[in-house]
Amino acid sequence: MKHIVVLTGAGMSAESGIKTFRDADGLWEGHDVMEVATPEGFKRNPELVLNFYNERRKQLKEVEPNQAHKDLAALENNYKVSIITQNVDDLHERTGSSNVIHLHGELRKIRSSGYENDIRTWSEDIHLGDTCEKGHQLRPHIVWFGEAVPMIDTAVEICQQADILVIIGTSMQVYPAAGLLDFAPTQTPIYYIDPKPAIGSSGKVTVIVKSATEGMKELLALL
Numbered sequence: 229m230k231h232i233v234v235l236t237g238a239g240m241s242a243e244s245g246i247k248t249f250r251d252a253d254g255l256w257e258g259h260d261v262m263e264v265a266t267p268e269g270f271k272r273n274p275e276l277v278l279n280f281y282n283e284r285r286k287q288l289k290e291v292e293p294n295q296a297h298k299d300l301a302a303l304e305n306n307y308k309v310s311i312i313t314q315n316v317d318d319l320h321e322r323t324g325s326s327n328v329i330h331l332h333g334e335l336r337k338i339r340s341s342g343y344e345n346d347i348r349t350w351s352e353d354i355h356l357g358d359t360c361e362k363g364h365q366l367r368p369h370i371v372w373f374g375e376a377v378p379m380i381d382t383a384v385e386i387c388q389q390a391d392i393l394v395i396i397g398t399s400m401q402v403y404p405a406a407g408l409l410d411f412a413p414t415q416t417p418i419y420y421i422d423p424k425p426a427i428g429s430s431g432k433v434t435v436i437v438k439s440a441t442e443g444m445k446e447l448l449a450l451l
């Protein structure tokens with residue numbers, strides 16, 4: 229079976245109703261990203277940051293996977309599929325994709341501020357004062373700007389094994405995620421689906437200038 233590796237970004241979930249980051253002037257659901265997605269922001273105003281992710285976690289209960297998530301899950305009938313997502317939602321898992329790596333963490337998980345390996349599955353709100361057993365504030369299990377990306381080595385290894393690389397809905401501005409395509413073997417074809425792509429078609433890169441759902445239809449016809 230050929231191995232398809234898929235790198236997804238915020239545009240993957242846009243048609244499910246989850247806003248992207250950079251389509252709204254650097255604001256994420258009305259907030260400055262630096263306010264809600266940095267350790268400094270969390271120190272300055274922990275309550276605001278906890279509430280922000282509480283809202284995002286609630287939103288997960290209201291949104292549904294779109295057809296592009298479903299098409300990716302169905303690819304498993306014919307290919308080995310690995311998904312590397314920058315998204316913190318759980319829409320890939322909810323459509324049944326079985327190999328999903330979250331580079332930037334998961335809304336459905338939280339962790340202790342004192343012990344980064346003390347990670348728990350969580351579907352409710354976190355409040356200021358909610359602590360782990362050792363007394364450290366609980367925080368979202370999200371990789372904020374300036375923090376290490378623990379899953380990047382695993383993601384690199386997966387990209388090195390790609391027979392086909394598919395990139396969907398990312399502005400490719402945030403590293404190290406944006407550098408992953410460089411690890412695909414030289415002969416591996418790359419398909420990039422995005423209505424406002426960050427790069428153009430060239431050599432082995434085929435850009436499909438469409439939304440995730442429309443672009444996936446085109447990709448399925450090409451494969």
Ligand code: APR
Binds near residue numbers: 314
């Ligand atoms: N289908 C596919 N792509 C879309 C759609 C759609 N319906 N709508 C928008 N897009 C594209 C945009 O054209 C853009 O290229 O999705 C991309 C979204 O880019 P960003 O908002 O920058 O999101 P992403 O690349 O995932 O951001 C990376 O930055 O803020 C951090 O940690 C956060 O994981 C995030 C990372």
